[in-house]
Amino acid sequence: MIELCNRQKADAWFCMPHEADDEFVRQFARLVRDRLDPQLKVYVEYSNEVWNGIFPQHRWAGEQGQKLGFGEKPWEAAWRYTAFRSVQIFRIWEEEFGGLERLVRVLPSQAANPYVSEQILSFRDAYQHADVLAIAPYISMNIRAKGEKLSAEVVANWTVEQVLDHVEQQALPQAIRWIERQKEVADRYGLKLVAYEAGQHLVGVGEAVNNERLTRLLIAANRHPRMGEIYQKYFEAWERLGGDLLCHFSSVGRWSKWGSWGLLEYYDEDPRQSPKFLATLRWAKKLGQNVFLPE
Template identity: 40%
Template sequence: MYKKFIITLLLCVTSSVTTVSAANKTASIGINTNEAMDLGTSIPFVDLFKLSLPFEEARPWLTKGKITYDANGWPKALNNGIAGTRFASHIPVKALPTGDYTVLYDGEGVLQYGVSAKLVSRSKGKDIIRLVPTKKGDISATISIVKSNPSNYLRNIKILMPGGVCHRNVFKRVNNANECGGKQYLSFAKYHKELTFNPDYLTFMKDFKVLRFMNMSGITRNLMSSWNERAKPEDATWAGVEGVRGVPLEIMVELANVLKSDAWFTLPHKADNYFIHKYAQYVHENLKPGLKAYVEYTNEAWNGIFPQAHYMKDKGQAMRLDPNRDYAGYKYYSKRSVEIFKIWEKIYGSTDRLVRVMGGMTGNLRLTKMMLNHQEAYLHTDALAIAPYFYASQPDTKRLRSVDAVFKILEDPNNPYSIKNVLSSVKNQAELAERYGVDLVAYEGGQHLVAYKTHTMTEGPNPYLIEANRDPRMAQLYFQFLRGWKQAGGKLFIAFSAPRQHSWFGSWGIKEYITQPAHEAPKYRALMHFSKLNRCWWKGCSNYGPIVRHGKPIQVAAQ
């Protein structure tokens, strides 16, 4: 009887999404997801523990002693030590629902809470806590295992949001059954296995056509190569340092299915063929048939700040693809991309629901030609993806001393990275893409105001850069930029990124936290307004239509 009810529940969840998220079918804007982190303000999951640091990363502040762990990262023996972690770090109060959070766990032991987390009550396998703002007015919270029975160790901790949802509406959190108007109330404490995602997160994400999972999958500086190294649903946490963290493929596919959004998967640079095969197989079997899968081999293979760029060069040189080390790397990226595309094509049995993506660089036409020409890779490619960002050079950025000056330089024709000049590069790339019979899309894009080598919010021009991102004029620039993108020949635009706090290393989030009102978020406002006025304009852009293949030239001369 219980299993029958759960199946019915899941069917109803699916049917409710169809109505709520219909707008993304013809949207022209996508969104980059964010990493799972304790300081992340997207708050994607009902279970906050999935955003916590791995216990060993919290050493020596919270984890002490010689702890031993099981295969999923749970401390199976404290050995007179303490295993602690942080599951929220400087989160704006408004980003999290108020009320009592339910902590569930298996095994025998004692949990201790710190900073904002205050114990309300305790029973077997269950604690109730409350998150109280710090003196700074934000939420930072820790949890520690201070006692654990080695023969039945404390594990499977869940920190579940207060409230739940009403039957057939996963997009709105309610506090209790009284708010459901006679419909069934599904509390997170009871139905957390079926209700993975924070309703506020789903409400934000539902308007985007494509979800790019590069950040969420945790591939940045990640050296995993084999399938058994991947993130798994049963892992204690999906967070951690760069190169370690990662949300499981199962969860990403589930999110795309719930939202009925196309899914953009970015594969690790060292992934072997078995990894690629299993990944493609899972997507093919589990992503809803009406949804497209974008397939991209690694992220920014040309960018020397990432290990994948050096990996490409090493492999390209070893294969003697070009005497020039950089060019050898570009050609290896092209070669390996096509190999990956072919694995996906074999699993899918066709290319009808696949978008095969090559990642280029906005201002580098030579790179585009080299990637698409190498062994006629353009014949196996559907989209050239670039990252059109507008900003100022570092010398100019350091000289900024007002918000007005920020906006002036972003529109200065003498600034090579001004909106006008970046759009000129976009036009060049669009014309080149058309010659090769591929679409031009943006895998990232927007403002890129960063003062490198600063380390605080108040240092140098940072106050002006941050304030510019909050200024209504930023909405005007974004709309102008997106309109220019369309006019220059660009198609799908994947914004960077889902909500995250502004900081000295960039103001990347189109909101600063998941529940921030639209009137406080100019970038978000502009993106939504543009998408509303400019429904997707390219052939075959409907979520449920087939991919429209462009005619490929018989031959494109290398230049």
């Protein structure tokens, strides 16, 4: 990863494993200090989505937090342990780098829930030792086999236009509201707002992943020209609301029942056939990034 960042002249983002001890963190920081291009910055984060209850790192952090008396409820203990351990990790990196000039210290949270952000940032004044609040404000359309609002049985019979209408009229405004609320939290604590992941999130969940008709429909929506227009509105909203760095979740990845995460499906795909790829590169170029736009 260090070599890749050096070749691409791209800032690095490293997530320290949730069970890593101080010595591991220190040796990792030294390796990055010694080998990464000194012109590049380093984003440092404790694990990945520790707030997210589906991951083992959430359960582990909850257990550690409860042992330390950070809360009776395991999820609250996990949030607070995230703040506690993050600050410990930041201090080690600061010692090894001799200051803060090259470091961007990341406190992560759940995009849809500013309360979680408040809990993490405020615990023992963790925000005073951080630089950014990081969220993943996806354009979310999670479809379950059975649901009160969206169900696989209903959505699978929609047209592509109906799916995109829902995305544009419901999912996109929801993502923008998340950004607005989280920006208010970040501003209140004097931090920048960044997106550690972003993009569309059209996917069946649970038993709905096996609905082949639904999978084909969501893939078709991702290929549609309107998806590029939705991405453009999404990026414009992020910029207008004062968001800083935004990382799209995946550049290249096969689209399937598990989601259409990649901007492209294959490395040798004609990028001109992916509206969301073109929208992303247009925005990157507008911001001054050195990208090749195949138009």
